[in-house]
Structure formats: structure tokens, C-alpha cells
Amino acid sequence: MRFATKPIRVGQELDQDHRAVIQPLYQSATFGWTGLDNIPKIDYTRCQNPNRQTLEQVIASLENGDHCTVFASGMAAIMGAFSLLQSGDHLLVASDIYGGTFRVAEKLLPKWGIQVTMLCTKDLDGIEGHIRPNSKMIIFEGPTNPNLRIMDIRAIADIAKRNGLLSVFDNTFASPYLQNPLDLGIDIVVHSTTKYISGHSDVIGGALVTNSQEIHDQMFEYSKTVGAVPSPFDCWLTVRGLKTLAVRMKQHCENALAVARYLENHPKVAKVHYPGLESHPDHALAASQMKGFGGMVSFEVDGTGEDACIFAEGCQIFLLAESLGGVESLIGYPPLMSHATMTEEQRLAKGIPPTLIRLSVGIEDVDDLIEDIEQALAKIPTRQTVTV
Ligand SMILES: Cc1ncc(COP(=O)(O)O)c(C=O)c1O
Numbered sequence: 001m002r003f004a005t006k007p008i009r010v011g012q013e014l015d016q017d018h019r020a021v022i023q024p025l026y027q028s029a030t031f032g033w034t035g036l037d038n039i040p041k042i043d044y045t046r047c048q049n050p051n052r053q054t055l056e057q058v059i060a061s062l063e064n065g066d067h068c069t070v071f072a073s074g075m076a077a078i079m080g081a082f083s084l085l086q087s088g089d090h091l092l093v094a095s096d097i098y099g100g101t102f103r104v105a106e107k108l109l110p111k112w113g114i115q116v117t118m119l120c121t122k123d124l125d126g127i128e129g130h131i132r133p134n135s136k137m138i139i140f141e142g143p144t145n146p147n148l149r150i151m152d153i154r155a156i157a158d159i160a161k162r163n164g165l166l167s168v169f170d171n172t173f174a175s176p177y178l179q180n181p182l183d184l185g186i187d188i189v190v191h192s193t194t195k196y197i198s199g200h201s202d203v204i205g206g207a208l209v210t211n212s213q214e215i216h217d218q219m220f221e222y223s224k225t226v227g228a229v230p231s232p233f234d235c236w237l238t239v240r241g242l243k244t245l246a247v248r249m250k251q252h253c254e255n256a257l258a259v260a261r262y263l264e265n266h267p268k269v270a271k272v273h274y275p276g277l278e279s280h281p282d283h284a285l286a287a288s289q290m291k292g293f294g295g296m297v298s299f300e301v302d303g304t305g306e307d308a309c310i311f312a313e314g315c316q317i318f319l320l321a322e323s324l325g326g327v328e329s330l331i332g333y334p335p336l337m338s339h340a341t342m343t344e345e346q347r348l349a350k351g352i353p354p355t356l357i358r359l360s361v362g363i364e365d366v367d368d369l370i371e372d373i374e375q376a377l378a379k380i381p382t383r384q385t386v387t388v
Pocket residue numbers: 073074075076098100141145170172173191192193194204205206323
């Protein structure tokens with residue numbers, strides 16, 4: 001089955017009672033036994049549920065993986081991956097990683113005796129220098145937030161394999177439509193299904209995908225033990241959202257490229273970060289491992305932080321809100337939103353100046369999006385440069 005067919009057909013036979021085309025919602029905490037010697041395959045929703053099972057089958061198939069475990073959030077999924085570590089182990093974390101992952105690595109894991117090193121995963125030659133005898137795992141992602149840098153997934157997976165590390169890749173920003181990290185040698189793929197996978201900003205969820213039966217068994221045991229599981233309705237909504245992933249992603253990519261090109265030629269814009277632009281430092285790498293360049297664009301206004309705020313608050317179709325990956329376009333101001341917990345110095349070191357804006361480009365008519373950007377940029381006062 002090809003990609004666009006999978007979310008519509010995988011695991012979704014007609015329902016046996018009424019031949020319903022869409023799987024019914026099994027909003028039930030528990031399932032009846034026919035006898036004490038006949039344990040039902042699904043007996044309690046914290047352990048498994050038919051809607052969850054379908055979602056897991058669909059996500060596994062889209063990532064070309066053998067197994068998937070879904071969770072109540074992307075963060076719960078990341079915690080699932082970290083549950084494979086134990087006290088005394090060493091974890092390598094890409095410095096360019098989602099803030100929530102960073103918080104767990106910085107604040108929680110050391111309390112449990114897990115050593116953590118943050119490292120630049122763009123520097124392939126430098127990675128091995130950080131590996132210790134007790135190193136067990138490396139976690140990284142790409143396109144990164146908010147500068148949309150691309151990591152060489154195959155090269156990093158190879159380094160991990162050579163050194164006996166589990167490789168974990170957060171594929172949230174790309175979605176399985178654009179890249180399949182398991183095919184490039186990654187051991188565990190993470191998703192915040194809140195984003196492109198569900199696609200409609202109406203559900204919070206997460207997923208882990210792997211080809212290893214052993215890892216999958218551990219993830220199943222972990223999820224049922226801690227109970228960080230999604231509700232049947234959240235799974236049902238996510239399956240529904242997934243059916244249009246392929247068409248949504250094509251439109252996200254097309255709109256984002258048009259927005260990026262428009263911004264690149266605007267006099268009030270100093271710099272545009274979009275891997276689909278030839279000017280992006282990782283354009284060739286992105287083209288080699290991704291099927292498209294995604295729906296996220298960030299840019300720096302040619303002015304001050306105050307100008308960036310005028311722009312962020314001046315948009316009308318782009319909504320000022322956290323998150324990404326939904327059909328609606330969102331605008332984020334990283335210094336006060338996604339990266340607000342960092343100091344300005346830390347942000348500058350990560351390439352996040354006060355003039356940076358992040359866009360999650362939706363699937364609306366792109367002319368409306370560009371007109372919205374145009375009118376919001378026009379609100380930034382034009383300053384005279386005085387030459388003496
Ligand atoms: C790349 C990435 N990974 C993980 C997460 C966490 O996902 P959730 O909010 O579903 O817990 C996010 C959330 O923004 C994210 O951007």
C-alpha cells in the first residue's frame with residue numbers, strides 16, 4: 001500500500017455489527033470476559049483499546065515501522081523513550097532540541113542518576129568525543145525549532161550503532177510524510193501527534209515507533225504501568241486527522257515555500273530560515289533525506305524586538321498561539337513563547353535573536369497568507385538611516 005492509502009485503510013476493516021465504514025468509538029474503560037479461562041485480547045483501556053490499536057497500526061505503517069505505542073502527549077512519549085535508561089547511564093542530547101525534552105534532560109534525569117551531555121549534532125566529527133563507556137542513548141531532531149536546521153540522520157544513526165547507543169529521533173516537525181527515520185537506521189522515532197499527525201489542533205498526543213520487538217514490549221509495559229495513555233476519543237480523532245496527512249503536507253510545503261520566498265524578497269526582513277530555500281545552509285541535506293521541506297518558516301525582521309512584536313500582534317489570519325502543524329496558520333514569537341524560559345544570552349547562543357518570528361504555515365489560500373504578512377509588515381515603522 002502506498003503512503004496516502006495507508007491512513008485510510010490500514011487496520012480499518014468494516015465494523016462487523018453494522019458494516020460501519022468508520023471504526024466506532026469504543027468509549028469504554030473495561031471490556032467483558034466470557035469466562036475466567038478466556039481473557040479478552042482487550043480488557044481494560046489503560047492497557048489497550050480498539051481505537052488506540054488502530055491508531056498504533058496506522059502510525060507504524062506510515063513510519064515503515066513494525067510497532068508503535070501511543071501516549072497521552074508527545075512529552076509522555078519522550079518519557080517512554082527515556083524509561084529505557086537506568087541510574088548510572090549516560091544520555092547524549094542534541095542542544096538544538098525541543099524545550100520540553102531539554103527540561104526533562106536538564107532537571108529530571110539527573111535526579112534519577114542519569115548523566116546527560118548536551119552536544120551539537122551538526123558537528124558529526126565531535127559526537128564520538130562525547131561518548132563514554134556508560135553512554136546508552138542519543139536523542140536529536142530536525143528540522144529544529146525555531147531555526148529549522150537539518151541533521152544528517154543516517155550519519156548520526158551510524159555513529160550510534162557503531163558505539164552501541166540507542167538512537168532516538170523526534171520526527172514531529174517533518175511528519176512521516178516527509179521523512180522516515182527508521183529507514184535511515186534510527187532505533188526509535190518519536191512524534192508529538194498533537195502536531196501534523198492529528199493536524200487539526202484539537203488533540204494532544206504522542207507516539208513511539210520502532211522495529212525492535214524488545215523495545216516495543218518495554219514500551220507497552222511502561223505505558224500500561226504509568227498510564228500515560230490517550231483516551232479512545234483522542235485516538236479516534238487522530239485517526240481521522242491522519243487520513244488527510246498526505247494532502248495536508250503537500251499544501252503545507254507549497255504554502256510555506258511561497259511564504260518563505262515572499263519574505264526573502266521583503267525589505268523589512270533581514271533573514272529567512274526555510275530548508276526549501278537555496279540560501280538555507282542545510283538545503284542540500286534536506287533535499288537528500290526529505291520528500292519536501294515542511295510547513296515551518298522562521299525569519300528575522302530587519303529592525304528591533306519591538307518591531308517583531310508589532311508584526312506578531314499585527315497578523316490577522318496567522319493566529320498568535322503556541323504549537324504548530326494544524327491546518328490553521330499560527331505565529332509564534334519564540335523569546336516570549338516557546339523559548340521564554342531561556343535567558344536572552346542562552347537564546348542568542350542558540351541563534352534566537354529578539355527579532356525572530358516563527359510561522360506554522362497552514363493550508364489556507366496562500367494569497368490570503370501573503371496578504372496578511374504584507375499588511376502586518378507594513379505596520380512596522382520605517383526608520384530613516386542617517387549617514388553622517
Ligand atoms: C518537536 C517537539 N517534540 C515534542 C513536543 C511535545 O509534544 P506535546 O506538546 O504533545 O507533549 C513538541 C511540542 O511542541 C515538539 O515541538
